[in-house]
Amino acid sequence: MSLELTAIVRKDPAGGFVAFVEELPGANTQGETLEEARENLREAVALVLESNRALAEQSLVGADVIRERLIA
Template sequence: MAVELTAVYQEVPEGFIAFVEELPGANTQGATLDEARANLREAVALVMEANRAMAEEDLAGAAVIREPLRLSA
């Protein structure tokens, strides 16, 4: 089962702003709702990529256990 996050879109004079409630830093904007949706998917991927890179750097040389984490409702 996939993890489900909550995307929030707010219409503003310039178009739409968007963010994910459960993922700080995943926020963006777009001229249209479709553009905001596409940009938000990209923002989520970039935040997760950046978090992984920071964790790798922080844990370099440390003995750690890594394993998949699957969430279900």
């Protein structure tokens, strides 16, 4: 998939880094190092998308819908 998101990373005064994705509420994390924060953020994005997909599927049970792949 070629979708691009914007990661925001801030140094935490208490130590480490805090990171979130501007376009995806709920995708936020932290890490002791910049690379750990980045890696954790990739995982957070995957988890938020997986969770949102499961919630959508539950809400559509029994509904007559068209499901198709979207590449953005």
